Amino acid sequence: QKEVEQNSGPLSVPEGAIASLNCTYSDRGSQSFFWYRQYSGKSPELIMSIYSNGDKEDGRFTAQLNKASQYVSLLIRDSQPSDSATYLCAVKTPRNFNKFYFGSGTKLNVKP
Amino acid sequence: EAQVTQNPRYLITVTGKKLTVTCSQNMNHEYMSWYRQDPGLGLRQIYYSMNVEVTDKGDVPEGYKVSRKEKRNFPLILESPSPNQTSLYFCASSSLLASSTDTQYFGPGTRLTVL
Numbered sequence: 001q002k003e004v005e006q007n008s009g010p011l012s013v014p015e016g017a018i019a020s021l022n023c024t025y026s027d028r029g030s031q032s033f034f035w036y037r038q039y040s041g042k043s044p045e046l047i048m049s050i051y052s053n054g055d056k057e058d059g060r061f062t063a064q065l066n067k068a069s070q071y072v073s074l075l076i077r078d079s080q081p082s083d084s085a086t087y088l089c090a091v092k093t094p095r096n097f098n099k100f101y102f103g104s105g106t107k108l109n110v111k112p
Numbered sequence: 113e114a115q116v117t118q119n120p121r122y123l124i125t126v127t128g129k130k131l132t133v134t135c136s137q138n139m140n141h142e143y144m145s146w147y148r149q150d151p152g153l154g155l156r157q158i159y160y161s162m163n164v165e166v167t168d169k170g171d172v173p174e175g176y177k178v179s180r181k182e183k184r185n186f187p188l189i190l191e192s193p194s195p196n197q198t199s200l201y202f203c204a205s206s207s208l209l210a211s212s213t214d215t216q217y218f219g220p221g222t223r224l225t226v227l
Contacts, residue, residue, distance in 0.1 A: 004154075006154075008152070032214055034214065042220075042221075043202055043218035043219060043220055043221055044155070044202070044216075044218050045218070046214075046215050046216065049214050049215075088154065088155065090155075092214070098143075098160060098162060098168070099157055099160065099170060099171070100145070100155075100157060100216070101157075101171075102147075102154045102155035102156070103154050104152055104153055104154035105154055
């Protein structure tokens with residue numbers, strides 16, 4: 001079983017819509033969760049981190065964490081074509097807090 | 113400018129020919145890490161280092177070596193590359209200060225092809 005699972009997509013949304021990206025993780029004791037954005041041919045960049053149950057908002061981005069159901073999601077409001085990228089979910093587990101586990105990423109296409 | 117640099121950016125080599133991919137950061141970060149990225153498998157951690165002379169295995173360390181003799185540098189060594197090590201490699205670094213431990217800064221990537 002993979003530590004982190006994501007739907008590979010592509011997820012297509014029209015410009016201005018809300019994009020919803022989901023991620024599940026296997027280690028119930030995980031406490032640190034991250035969303036990275038990766039443009040084609042580029043390196044990943046951190047856009048959100050979340051540690052507590054509930055929502056965390058940063059501009060058009062909202063991360064949602066539900067530890068009981070072991071999922072973390074990323075909402076992108078007012079999606080723009082420039083948001084088109086692959087979004088990677090990453091988790092740190094208590095088994096080794098120095099290691100990061102990444103999902104395989106969800107490709108998002110925002111259509112003008 | 114704060115950055116992580118990797119060299120070379122592209123490399124085509126043959127099976128068994130030793131190679132080194134260099135990684136350097138100018139942010140005085142303690143933590144450095146190497147990942148490989150393959151289609152459908154995402155980013156997988158190869159090795160990481162908590163500080164000078166402190167390294168540990170990630171999830172896919174077989175066939176790789178690393179060293180951390182200086183804080184800013186963390187080279188990845190493939191002693192005898194094989195075709196299954198054809199991949200996109202990323203180096204990353206982060207500070208271990210409590211307020212910023214989890215923000216990893218990634219290098220631009222090295223695309224390696226082993227024939």
